Amino acid sequence: xxxxxxxxxxxxxxxxxAVYYVTPPRWRNLTILIGSYIxxxxxxxxxxxxxxxxxxxxxxxxxxxxxxxxxxxxxRWLTLAIVGNLAVLGYFKYSNFFASSFSDxxxxxxxxxxxxxxxxxxxxxxxxxxxxxxxxxxxxRGDAKHADNLIDFAAFKALFPxxxxxxxxxxxxxxxxxxxxxxxxxKFGEGATRFMQGLARKVLIADTAAPIADxxxxxxxxxxxxxxxxxxxxxxxxxxxxxxxxxxxxGLGLMMGFRFTENFKYPYISRSVTEFWRRWHISLSSWLRxxxxxxxGGNRKxxxxxxxxxxxxxxxxxxWHGANWTFVIWGAWHGxxxxxxRAAGIKGNEKRPIWAWAxxxxxxxxxxxxxxxxxxxxxxxxxxxxxxxxxFAIRDLYAWQVSxxxxxxxxxxxxxxAVEPWFDPQAPATSPQPFLTRRVAYLSxxxxxxxxxxxxxxxxESDSPFLYFQF
Amino acid sequence: MQNPxxxxxxxxxxxxxxxxxxxxxxxxxxxxxxxxxxxxxxPYQYVDGKITATIESTYEDELPLRPPSxxxxxxxxxxxxxxxRKGVVIGKAGWLFSAEEYDWTPDSAAHLKQNLSYVAxxxxxxxxxxxxxxxxxxxxxxxxxxxxxxxxxxxxxxxKYERVRDALAATGATVPDLRESLEAASLTQTxxxxxxxxxxxxxxxxxxxxxxxxxxxxTPCRRRxxxxxxxxxxxxxxxxxxxxxxxxxxPCFHRPKRPSPPSSPTPRAVRSMTSSATARAPATR
Numbered sequence: 228x229x230x231x232x233x234x235x236x237x238x239x240x241x242x243x244x245a246v247y248y249v250t251p252p253r254w255r256n257l258t259i260l261i262g263s264y265i266x267x268x269x270x271x272x273x274x275x276x277x278x279x280x281x282x283x284x285x286x287x288x289x290x291x292x293x294x295x296x297x298x299x300x301x302x303r304w305l306t307l308a309i310v311g312n313l314a315v316l317g318y319f320k321y322s323n324f325f326a327s328s329f330s331d332x333x334x335x336x337x338x339x340x341x342x343x344x345x346x347x348x349x350x351x352x353x354x355x356x357x358x359x360x361x362x363x364x365x366x367x368r369g370d371a372k373h374a375d376n377l378i379d380f381a382a383f384k385a386l387f388p389x390x391x392x393x394x395x396x397x398x399x400x401x402x403x404x405x406x407x408x409x410x411x412x413x414k415f416g417e418g419a420t421r422f423m424q425g426l427a428r429k430v431l432i433a434d435t436a437a438p439i440a441d442x443x444x445x446x447x448x449x450x451x452x453x454x455x456x457x458x459x460x461x462x463x464x465x466x467x468x469x470x471x472x473x474x475x476x477x478g479l480g481l482m483m484g485f486r487f488t489e490n491f492k493y494p495y496i497s498r499s500v501t502e503f504w505r506r507w508h509i510s511l512s513s514w515l516r517x518x519x520x521x522x523x524g525g526n527r528k529x530x531x532x533x534x535x536x537x538x539x540x541x542x543x544x545x546x547w548h549g550a551n552w553t554f555v556i557w558g559a560w561h562g563x564x565x566x567x568x569r570a571a572g573i574k575g576n577e578k579r580p581i582w583a584w585a586x587x588x589x590x591x592x593x594x595x596x597x598x599x600x601x602x603x604x605x606x607x608x609x610x611x612x613x614x615x616x617x618x619f620a621i622r623d624l625y626a627w628q629v630s631x632x633x634x635x636x637x638x639x640x641x642x643x644x645a646v647e648p649w650f651d652p653q654a655p656a657t658s659p660q661p662f663l664t665r666r667v668a669y670l671s672x673x674x675x676x677x678x679x680x681x682x683x684x685x686x687x688e689s690d691s692p693f694l695y696f697q698f
Numbered sequence: 699m700q701n702p703x704x705x706x707x708x709x710x711x712x713x714x715x716x717x718x719x720x721x722x723x724x725x726x727x728x729x730x731x732x733x734x735x736x737x738x739x740x741p742y743q744y745v746d747g748k749i750t751a752t753i754e755s756t757y758e759d760e761l762p763l764r765p766p767s768x769x770x771x772x773x774x775x776x777x778x779x780x781x782x783r784k785g786v787v788i789g790k791a792g793w794l795f796s797a798e799e800y801d802w803t804p805d806s807a808a809h810l811k812q813n814l815s816y817v818a819x820x821x822x823x824x825x826x827x828x829x830x831x832x833x834x835x836x837x838x839x840x841x842x843x844x845x846x847x848x849x850x851x852x853x854x855x856x857x858k859y860e861r862v863r864d865a866l867a868a869t870g871a872t873v874p875d876l877r878e879s880l881e882a883a884s885l886t887q888t889x890x891x892x893x894x895x896x897x898x899x900x901x902x903x904x905x906x907x908x909x910x911x912x913x914x915x916x917t918p919c920r921r922r923x924x925x926x927x928x929x930x931x932x933x934x935x936x937x938x939x940x941x942x943x944x945x946x947x948x949p950c951f952h953r954p955k956r957p958s959p960p961s962s963p964t965p966r967a968v969r970s971m972t973s974s975a976t977a978r979a980p981a982t983r
Binding site: 233234236238241242269270271272273413415416417418422423447482622623624626628630631635670671675678679682686 | 709802803
């Protein structure tokens, strides 16, 4: 089930919230658990079993880690827990890729084994596996307490707003909220605002820009205009799709009394790639920092190791996104850029000139080609088009398919990217506070209007999948 | 500090949820959805999401909010951009064209070649049985009414009718040039329906080499052309799927079987087709 579907909006959500609010407070986590299992099982019941199995695996191994008499014993339990989690990820996410690569390299393309062919990727597996790893690692490090009971932990693991596409939440950040959280109408209303904003971003902007991105990433030998138009459309689609989903997740959490961490903070205004990764998919980049970069040694083992660690972290981050060489190279591209910026002394929080913004945006866009292309050959085709090697103008075969509505979606997306930092409710008040508050209030009021428009478009078109479900 | 807009949005959200739940309650008692829920499936289909996918798609189809939402979205895009929904290209003065009349992909030439080879096989098989094949190759509406187009068609369509006709004629079939006659007739009559890809009665009647349509009035059937299964069967000239997108209740016409000329020495097989249909992916043989 996806948030931007009629059955979620008009059946699941009203029923769940009604049951949630009439349930006595001490049973509300159980209500969330049952609701989240229905939410996930609606897609496939068999993979719900996988979610439950990983929950039990991490809960009971977490108990062993906490109860271990020595650090060494605890480390063994931790290793077992991580290996189990990575085995799930490895099998369901990467076995097709490795089987086909192995078969191509050594068996002339013959099938390796039915066990490794056509494995279905469970929705959200990358997210709930990373979430589980952070739990057991935090227990080992002493950064988190073991969950008081299995219901709370299972509800955290399955919490439906973040289950299938993040943000990658950590138990230590939410354990207090599972034990005790407040419910006020102001909080519910704030959640409604965030949900509507997210729905509008997804349906009115991302889905509207999508046809142009889809078309120009599929055409052979795209021209200069076709490739840049397709890439711009994709950059808008991806950002508004994923940030829209994250906003809806935050909003749904607020409606049930939770306050999640933010996942995006105006990434396209970044003036360095380092800054970009502090603004894009924040929960993933901080996860990679805390559970990969720092364990690899971070910056504690010399300059050269720091660069290598940055590179490896982003390389693995790229592979996390998908089993495809395009993601491997995308990760390497960003890892290389982060290492180069570190070498240049760029920290990501300094004031940099306007050309730095243009350069950063160009670097990010170059990376998005790899992120979107179905294979390396398509990516190279797109890069050739961006350099004008296939001609300049848009061809008549495709010109008639470029709709004004899609162009409006792209233009709206660009405009929102430019002005949204101005409405940041968390930004330091550089202008008089009442004025800032008014701006935020205007934006909040507009949320309902755009949210209702988005619901109308959604009902009319019905098909609105999220891009990040594939990860 | 309380943000009054959040409170207002909270109220709107509750209103939407309550209204949505009420609408869903109505949808869930419709016979269509009840049928989807109780439809017997293989045991694994309850596990692999088949049942829920069926319920969800039926639910969406039955939502009373859907027709007005679609109409509003169509009206908005038409008003703002003069554009129709996917599959429709808006022409001048209320004329609609199918996107298939514009579509030309890098694979189209190969599809055309493959479809022509199927026709050649059929022509050869009929010839072996002593049956002469006559093909009524319809030009596309966008070809005849190019002056009604608001967006230029890809150049790849230029001369397509002649190329396809020549290729069909090379199979030994008789392929009268309907384009010329339709172009001439279009100066005085409407030879294609303005909001549909089908040719009109006047268009068919103006075509040489084909028997005129019967003089009795056509019987309109208020359903999709592709679902016409009456007896005698409805004959639709174009096989385009897009025709049903253009006008869901497009009329189709009962047409009696053409009697074989009594003096004809050989039976004739007649098949009408459009030049655009030949350029699309081949159907299952």
